[in-house]
Amino acid sequence: MPLATNPEPLPVGERLDRHWIERHIPHQGRMCLLDEVIAWDLAMIRCRASSHRLTDNPLRAHGRLGAACGVEYAGQAMAAHGAIVAALTGTRAPPGYLASVRNLLLRVTRLDDLAEDLAVTARRLAGDDTSALYELTLSCAGRELVSGRASIVFGTLSGRHTDGTSP
Numbered sequence: 144m145p146l147a148t149n150p151e152p153l154p155v156g157e158r159l160d161r162h163w164i165e166r167h168i169p170h171q172g173r174m175c176l177l178d179e180v181i182a183w184d185l186a187m188i189r190c191r192a193s194s195h196r197l198t199d200n201p202l203r204a205h206g207r208l209g210a211a212c213g214v215e216y217a218g219q220a221m222a223a224h225g226a227i228v229a230a231l232t233g234t235r236a237p238p239g240y241l242a243s244v245r246n247l248l249l250r251v252t253r254l255d256d257l258a259e260d261l262a263v264t265a266r267r268l269a270g271d272d273t274s275a276l277y278e279l280t281l282s283c284a285g286r287e288l289v290s291g292r293a294s295i296v297f298g299t300l301s302g303r304h305t306d307g308t309s310p
Contacts, residue, residue, distance in 0.1 A: 159183075159223070164190075167226035167236075168219055173201050176216050177263065180223055185231070187266040188224040192216055195254040195261055208255035213263075213289035214244055217279035220265045221295060225275075237297040242274070247291035259284040265293075273297055 159180040165171055173194075182189040194200055195208055195216075202212040218241055229236035254261070264280045274296050281289040 159227075164219075164223055167230075168222040169238075170219055170222075173197075173199065175219070176200075176202075177219050177223065178260070180220075180227070181262075183224065183227055185228060185267075187264065188220050188227065190216075190220045190223065190263040192261040192263055195257060200255070203255065207253050209253055210249040210251050210289055211247075212254060213249075213261075213281040214241075214247070214279070214291070214293070216261065216263045216281060217265055217277070217289075217293065220263045220279075221275070221277050221293065224265055224267065224277075225295075239275070239295040239297050242294040242296040245292045245294075247289070249289055250286075251288050254281075254288070257283045257288075261288075268292070270295075 161175065161178050164177050164180065165175050168175065170176070176194045177190045177192050178194070180188060180190050195212075200208055202208055202215060222236075222239060225236040225239055251257075260283070262280075262282045264282075266278045267275055268278055269276045274294060277293050277295065279289070279291055279293055280287060
């Protein structure tokens, strides 16, 4: 399914449902891990997810969902944040690629045994047209489970920026 090509006007802070998320990030179907965007502004996004409890979660291995999979949840939140910011500025978000994860702290070993929904927060610390640095946090019932920083690089896999220039 192609991503939305025409930016939609968004009132600041409006909740966005799974349907909106799937239209604006590359992940579809079961691979879209987020249920809704519950809060956002130009610097941060907070999402809710319940897919960590699903026995058919596509990230499960050997009957469990390891805590490191929280990075993918955060990555999807960052992609949704990029789509929101692009919609607010009347543009389309460029493709983004996870370049690095630093200072990753896993305070639990798995996510699938948590009864409550996950809160996935990403806060943009710095960035420009070529990259962004986010602080990420996953929590459940007020308990921080996963935290760290992620660098996102914008562009295409062809080695050219979205405007056609070379890096």
